[in-house]
Amino acid sequence: MLESVGALTGSPWIYAVVAISVLFDVFVPVLPSGMLVIMAATAATAAKTAGVPQGVPDILLLTLCAATASVLGDLAAFRIAWRGGERLDRAIARSRRLTSAQERLGTALARGGGVLVVIARFAPAGRSIVSLGAGAAHRKVREFLPWSVLAGIAWAGYSVALGYFGGQWLGATWLATGVSLLALFAAGAGAAFLVRRPRPSASAG
Numbered sequence: 315m316l317e318s319v320g321a322l323t324g325s326p327w328i329y330a331v332v333a334i335s336v337l338f339d340v341f342v343p344v345l346p347s348g349m350l351v352i353m354a355a356t357a358a359t360a361a362k363t364a365g366v367p368q369g370v371p372d373i374l375l376l377t378l379c380a381a382t383a384s385v386l387g388d389l390a391a392f393r394i395a396w397r398g399g400e401r402l403d404r405a406i407a408r409s410r411r412l413t414s415a416q417e418r419l420g421t422a423l424a425r426g427g428g429v430l431v432v433i434a435r436f437a438p439a440g441r442s443i444v445s446l447g448a449g450a451a452h453r454k455v456r457e458f459l460p461w462s463v464l465a466g467i468a469w470a471g472y473s474v475a476l477g478y479f480g481g482q483w484l485g486a487t488w489l490a491t492g493v494s495l496l497a498l499f500a501a502g503a504g505a506a507f508l509v510r511r512p513r514p515s516a517s518a519g
Contacts, residue, residue: 332376340445395449
């Protein structure tokens with residue numbers, strides 16, 4: 315797979331593949347969008363380090379592509395949940411994760427802070443839960459969008475940086491990809507812990 319992605323970096327299609335993967339990851343969380351971004355950045359950096367600049371995607375453009383697709387996917391899920399109707403409401407009511415996320419996100423946005431949106435972007439399926447929860451709760455777009463943009467930039471920047479430094483230090487190898495993916499999964503595990511951590515209850519008296 316690494317060789318296939320490396321070959322694809324010689325074509326502008328790499329941007330489309332990354333954008334589509336990241337865009338639809340909000341609906342199908344099993345899509346390896348993070349892995350694809352890391353592998354593309356690793357292959358691009360390793361090729362450039364080896365003196366093969368032809369067709370190598372620009373790291374900044376790759377970051378912007380992934381971040382933009384992330385925000386567009388969030389907004390699509392947000393809008394779908396907003397207009398979902400009674401069927402979606404019932405589905406969310408049956409899901410403890412979606413209900414909890416909906417309540418926590420509503421509280422966070424109402425207080426003027428949406429750090430939960432940023433943290434959840436790194437957690438497995440966290441992006442889907444937060445985007446759908448915000449839409450189903452009929453939060454205002456101006457409350458959700460800035461945090462979605464910040465989350466997309468943070469996630470894309472982190473993923474590309476992992477691939478970049480992996481390619482710089484270890485080249486286009488499975489070791490570089492493995493180390494980068496391990497760091498991505500570690501961030502996801504930490505984010506999942508923070509998202510699921512129960513809110514402290516106010517002490518009586």
